[in-house]
Amino acid sequence: MAVGRSPGVFTALVVMLVGALAGCVRATSQARPPDGDAQRADARRDFGVREGGADAPRDGARDATRDGVSDAPRDSSVDGSNADVASRDTTVDMPKGDSSVDLVDLGSCPTQCTTCAANTCEINCASTSCAAITCPSGWRCVVRCSVTGACGLGVDCANASACDISCSAANSCGGTLRCGGGNCEVRCIGNASCLGPIQPGAQTRQMAVHCDGPASCGDTITCAPGQCQVECGGTGSCVGALDCSQSCECKQQCLGMGSCTGVVLCPASCACRSISCPGGC
Known part of the structure; x- marks a missing residue:
């Protein structure tokens, strides 16, 4: 009986062993991933x-x-806000102050002046006759009489710090031309220009008168106490008297045909005509 039962027992043992091995294989497969998965995990x-x-x-x-x-x-x-700030800054930095300063400068320019710069008043009569002109007190005055008959009633620079008068048009500067303080220069270029008297002011130092136009400087030229120079280059110019009696040095040049026909009054130390007086200033 024991021998007959041994094959069954052996079979049972084999079955149990196989089951155990199968369980181990399943456990191992669950614990370790396949090689591909392991590589991917790595x-x-x-x-x-x-x-x-x-x-x-x-x-x-x-x-x-x-x-x-x-x-x-x-x-x-932020950039946009900075741009806005820059915009506001630009607005603030725009030359409002400069413009206002310019306006103040323009506002201080006397009404009779066409333009003003560096304490110089320029009166330009190119578009209007400027019948009578009075230069502003304390300013250097530059007057341009460039239209026919301009400045017909004269130019008064008596209160100006200096005076520069240009009579370039025909029949311009028909009235009295009165110099101011400092130096005075008068240019009579136009035909029959400067037919009125030319006089110094109370503070005039030196005078230079250029009578270059034909028949220019038709009246008396009175020199200031300082140096005085008169050039008569136009035909028939300087037909009026030249009064140098108060001048420390007086020079007259008669270059134009028929010029310098008027009387010349020299300083007491001179008995001369149309030449430089001795001594000097």
């Missing part, structure tokens, strides 16, 4: 999937949000 670990893979977009997004994406609108808005 690759994931080696290349840092957590840092640069699935998590990278989140980190990149956060970085981009901080540095480039979400901050860009803020930077843009």
Whole structure:
């Protein structure tokens, strides 16, 4: 009976052993992934999937949000505000003050002056006759009588710091031309210009009169106490008297045909005509 039962027992033992082995195989397969999965897992670990893979977009997004994406609108808005500030700054920095200063300068320019610069008043009679002209007190006065018959009632520079009168048009400067303080220069260029008297002011130092136009300087020229020079270059110019009696030095040049027909009054130390008086200033 024992021998007859042994094959069954052996069979049972074999079955049990096979089952145990099968369980071990299943456990091993569950504990270890296949080789391909293991390689992928290793690759994931080696290349840092957590840092640069699935998590990278989140980190990149956060970085981009901080540095480039979400901050860009803020930077843009800041730039825009800066642009607005720059705009406001530009408005503030615009030359309003300079313009107001210019307006003050223009406002201080006397009404009879065409333009003013560096304490010089220029009166330009190119578009109007400027019948009678009175230069502003304390200013250097420059008068341009460039229209026919301009300055017909004369020019008064008596209170000016200096005077420069140009009578370039025909029949211009028909009235009295009175010099101011400092130096005075009169140019009679036009035909029959400066037919009125030419006189010094109380403070006139030196005078220079140029009678270059034909028949110019038709009346008396009175020199100031300082140096006086009169040039008669126009035909028939300087037909009036030349009074140098108060001048420390007087020179007259008669260059034009028929010029210098008037009387010359020299200083007491001179008995001369149309030459330089000795002594000097």
